[in-house]
Amino acid sequence: MTAQPYLSSSPHIRTPETTDRIMRVVIYSLLPACAVSVYFFGVAALVLLLITTLGCLATEALCQRLMGRTPTLGDGSAALTGILLALNLPPYSPWWLALLGAVIAVGIGKQAYGGLGCNPFNPALVARVVLLISFPVQMTTWYAPTPLGSGLDAVTTATPLGEMKTAVMLTGQLPAGLQSPVADYLIGNMAGSLGEISALALLLGGGWLLWKRIITWHIPVAYLGSVVLLGGAFWLVDPSRYPNPLFHLLTGGLMLGALYMATDLVTSPITGRGMLIFGFGCGLLTVIIRLFGGYPEGVSFAILLMNAATPLIDRFTKPRRFGYVRAGEGGRA
Amino acid sequence: MAEPKNLRVAIGTPLSHLIEQCGGLTGEPGKIIMGGPMMGAAQLSLEVPVIRGTSGVLLFRPGDLALVPEGPCVRCGRCVQVCPARILPTTIAAYARLELMEEAEAFGAMDCIECGCCSYSCPSAIPLVQAIRQAKGAILAKRRKL
Numbered sequence: 509m510t511a512q513p514y515l516s517s518s519p520h521i522r523t524p525e526t527t528d529r530i531m532r533v534v535i536y537s538l539l540p541a542c543a544v545s546v547y548f549f550g551v552a553a554l555v556l557l558l559i560t561t562l563g564c565l566a567t568e569a570l571c572q573r574l575m576g577r578t579p580t581l582g583d584g585s586a587a588l589t590g591i592l593l594a595l596n597l598p599p600y601s602p603w604w605l606a607l608l609g610a611v612i613a614v615g616i617g618k619q620a621y622g623g624l625g626c627n628p629f630n631p632a633l634v635a636r637v638v639l640l641i642s643f644p645v646q647m648t649t650w651y652a653p654t655p656l657g658s659g660l661d662a663v664t665t666a667t668p669l670g671e672m673k674t675a676v677m678l679t680g681q682l683p684a685g686l687q688s689p690v691a692d693y694l695i696g697n698m699a700g701s702l703g704e705i706s707a708l709a710l711l712l713g714g715g716w717l718l719w720k721r722i723i724t725w726h727i728p729v730a731y732l733g734s735v736v737l738l739g740g741a742f743w744l745v746d747p748s749r750y751p752n753p754l755f756h757l758l759t760g761g762l763m764l765g766a767l768y769m770a771t772d773l774v775t776s777p778i779t780g781r782g783m784l785i786f787g788f789g790c791g792l793l794t795v796i797i798r799l800f801g802g803y804p805e806g807v808s809f810a811i812l813l814m815n816a817a818t819p820l821i822d823r824f825t826k827p828r829r830f831g832y833v834r835a836g837e838g839g840r841a
Numbered sequence: 842m843a844e845p846k847n848l849r850v851a852i853g854t855p856l857s858h859l860i861e862q863c864g865g866l867t868g869e870p871g872k873i874i875m876g877g878p879m880m881g882a883a884q885l886s887l888e889v890p891v892i893r894g895t896s897g898v899l900l901f902r903p904g905d906l907a908l909v910p911e912g913p914c915v916r917c918g919r920c921v922q923v924c925p926a927r928i929l930p931t932t933i934a935a936y937a938r939l940e941l942m943e944e945a946e947a948f949g950a951m952d953c954i955e956c957g958c959c960s961y962s963c964p965s966a967i968p969l970v971q972a973i974r975q976a977k978g979a980i981l982a983k984r985r986k987l
Contacts, residue, residue, distance in 0.1 A: 512885070514872045514906055517971035519879040519957030520899075522907050525964045527915055583912070625913035625965075724922075778918035778929065827927040829949050 527624075530722055530773075531584030537713035537722075538591055538768070544695075544709045545702040548653035549599035553702050556597060556606050561590030563610025571619035585624050589613050592632035595703020595764060596808070597639075599651050600662060605643060609635040629815045630772045633808045640808075650699040667699045668759040672751060673804040681748055686755070693758035704761040714767030723771040726780050730787025731766040731794075732757060738795040750799060762794065765807035775815040782818075782825035789814045842900060843867055850891055856898055857887040871903030879957040912965035920959035920969055926952045930959035934969045937976035942983070945976040953977065 545553040568586035572579045581587075593613050597606060616638075617631030618624070640647045650667050654660040666674065668686060675683040692698055696706025703710070717723045735756050742750035756762065761769075770776060770790050777786050790810045797806025843864030850859065856873070860866060874881040875889070876896055920930035928949040936945040950973055959969040 513870050513883070514901075514903075515883045515885065516872075517968060517974065518874075518876075518881055518883075518955070519961050519970065520872060520874055520881065520883065520901070521878045522909065522961050522966060523964070525962070526909065526966070527912050527964045530915075530917070530964055623913065625915045724918075773915045773917040776916075778916050778921050778931065780922070783918075822932075826929065826948070827921070829928055829952050830926045831952070 527585075528583050531588050533720055533722055534717065534768075535584060535588050535591060537716045538588075538595070538703070540709035540712045541595060541703045541706060541764070542591070544706040545595065545599070547656055548696060548705065549651070549702065550654065550656060552600050553594075555603070556599075556601060556702065557591060557594040559603055559606040560594040560597070560610045560613075561587050563607045564590035564593065564614045567611050567614040568619065571615055572623070575619070577623070580624065583624065586614055586618075589618065589631045592703075592768060593635050596632055596636045596701050596761070596769075598647060598649060598701050599653075600649075601646060605639060605646050609639050612638050625774055627774060628818070629812055630769055630775050633769055633812050633815075636808050637812060652699055653697055653705065655697075665699045667804065668693070668755070669798065669804040670699075673798075676749060682751060687752055690754060690758065693755075698759065700759070701761065701764075704764040707758045707763045710763040710767055714763075717767070717771075723767075723773075724780065724783065726783035727771045727776060727787040727790075728766045730784045731770055731790045732762070734788045734791025735762060735766075735795055738792060739799075742795070742799060756795070756798070760798070760805045761807040765790070765794075765811055769808070770811050770814070775818060777818050777821045777825065779822065779825045779827055781827075782821045785821050785825065786814050786818065789817060852893060853890045855888050855890050856884070859891070859898060860887060860900075866900075868902060870900045871906050872901035874899040874901070879961065880955060909966040911967055914965055914967060917964060919962045919964065923958040923962050925956060925958065926954050928952055930969045930973065931967070933976060934967065934972035937972040937979075940979075942976055942979045945973075946980050950976040951980060 542557060564586045565581055569579050569581055590610055590613075593609050594606065597609065613631040613635035617629060617634035618627045621627040648670070649664055650670070651662045652665040654662055671683055672686060675681065694708050696709065698705055714728065718725060736753040739751070739756040740753040743752045766787075770787065777783050793810035793813055794806045797803060797809055803809070842860055846863055848859055848862055870887075873884040873887060875884055875898060876882055878899060881899060914931050914935070916931070924930055926949070930953070933945045933948045933950045933953070936942070936948065937950065953970075953973045955970055955974060957970050960967070960971070963969060
């Protein structure tokens with residue numbers, strides 16, 4: 509025998525799954541939503557996607573070079589952040605807004621904390637909220653979708669949630685007909701940020717992620733379920749003032765948030781029970797902000813707030829170890 | 842090896858004799874494992890003997906070694922999902938690697954059965970079991986001293 513056999517601790521085999529592959533699968537699963545955004549908002553959507561993706565990759569490379577680390581552009585996490593950021597921006601956002609967002613997402617949201625796996629908050633949402641607070645005009649100028657080939661010009665309009673908030677504040681009543689175009693809301697024929705408009709495309713991608721076991725059912729089910737329950741409770745109390753649960757589900761950023769932003773591996777709890785609590789918290793905060801807050805949409809704030817609670821949730825949802833009776837009461841079974 | 846088979850042998854028989862009985866090697870072994878792929882122990886040479894509890898011998902070709910560079914933990918929770926002892930492998934391993942053995946113990950390092958499921962399923966290829974084993978060793982050594 510010439511070469512010494514390789515020595516290492518068991519196990520000696522491992523899954524073919526890698527972090528790079530997970531990121532790639534998530535990126536592929538966002539393609540339907542990207543396609544819908546390009547269909548409704550044209551080449552401008554594609555340009556925004558490119559700006560944020562390239563901006564995130566460049567920021568990642570620059571930060572890692574400055575910190576003397578090996579660049580890890582190939583792991584796909586920066587590209588994914590870029591795509592998610594674009595999907596969270598209003599269509600026809602100026603290029604500098606998108607680029608600034610990309611720098612904030614990766615520079616402040618991720619690399620400042622130490623890079624992949626160390627960031628407490630979802631980088632794309634950090635960027636979105638920083639932009640929303642710093643540039644409220646640009647970040648809340650919405651356009652009605654103009655499907656490819658329709659020949660329509662881009663017209664500014666309000667999102668369904670924005671329309672609801674204004675009407676409820678002025679008259680105390682929901683605008684008439686707001687809740688009827690369910691099919692439009694499902695396909696994405698409404699005003700909103702690039703990626704949040706089509707519930708159908710997002711469900712398609714999210715379903716694929718569940719099928720591939722990249723994400724588990726806990727967070728989406730807890731998040732969407734609690735929004736339906738809480739939103740539904742208010743709707744039952746006063747249907748003239750509060751919208752029905754289906755309207756909650758299909759409009760705004762809820763689908764994108766529940767399927768992609770809240771399920772971000774790094775910033776969500778690691779135990780199943782923790783994920784359920786996390787999802788419920790997101791749902792509760794979303795409904796409260798939507799119905800009673802100053803902003804028409806609360807998904808990004810809700811998720812960021814729950815991101816902050818994640819370490820606490822992890823601490824209190826340690827699984828009961830095998831062979832132990834009720835944690836805390838002591839004694840082995 | 843040429844023909845894998847089950848053999849009834851005396852304790853103390855060197856592994857090289859077992860290989861001869863199986864028709865010899867077909868190439869250079871990349872890894873020699875006593876036991877199974879998940880919990881077996883890698884060996885330095887084929888001259889080690891069969892001992893009580895040697896359940897099998899496994900040879901990897903050099904190409905079978907899945908040497909994936911380790912990445913950062915992305916908190917996907919897969920190790921937690923698969924752990925049959927229901928502990929938090931990634932948390933314990935992180936403490937163990939920082940030599941915070943008391944914290945590792947508080948999170949249940951001693952309840953680890955070293956089955957290997959967490960390391961197997963880790964997409965970042967973190968050697969979780971190895972780190973937890975080191976924690977267990979350190980904790981036991983400290984207990985003996987007291």
